[in-house]
């Protein structure tokens with residue numbers, strides 16, 4: 011059992027993983043903090059920074075998914091670039107690489 015670093019609840023990682031998987035397709039194991047299912051989902055809903063890191067499949071760099079998403083999704087929504095929004099929310103590469111791919115295609 012684990013103690014949630016956000017709400018202090020004692021939780022099982024398996025259960026948290028299941029709860030998180032109901033809402034998000036990204037793996038729960040990328041969380042840098044120990045978070046219960048609810049707090050994990052909340053953290054993603056609120057673009058909480060410094061909790062969720064992914065390594066870019068293209069360049070291998072570790073990036074803060076929420077920090078990048080908050081930055082880019084706002085401007086993409088303004089431009090109504092839904093193709094790129096889709097790419098952005100299902101990606102496993104960093105924004106730099108995403109924009110590079112986009113430019114080359």
Ligand SMILES: [Zn+2]
Pocket residue numbers: 014015016017018019045046047048049050
């Ligand atoms: Zn919690």
Ligand SMILES: [Zn+2]
Pocket residue numbers: 066067068069070071103104105106107108
């Ligand atoms: Zn990259």
